[in-house]
Amino acid sequence: MAEIDWEEPYCGEGNNCFRIGTDSEGNAYIAVAGQEDRPLTDSRDALRALIREIKTGRADHLL
Template identity: 35%
Template sequence: MSARDWQKSSFSGEGNACLYVSAPDNATIRLRESDEPDTILTTNPTALNALIRNAKAGRLDHLSKG
């Protein structure tokens, strides 16, 4: 997959903390981080939308508490 297939998140700043997204078709979304570019998570629009909604609503906050 070439670099032009990936779009950098507008919330990512400069440096090594960047999130990249690729949607090669309507059913697949790929995510990767700039510091681990060979590790790619694959999901679908419905699942990603649910994850974002739940994160915004604070329903995942307990996962970051240690």
């Protein structure tokens, strides 16, 4: 697995914390904080859209 540069965890109120990361090839990753060894990967645009939905409260149940 490529070396992933993780951002600080984002924790919603009363929800799981998650982290976003990127590798040197520009791939984006998301993982529940503490489980960075099992990330999901997708395009940056797809993850950015998911994060926007989570932050607005419309998709927090997905985590």
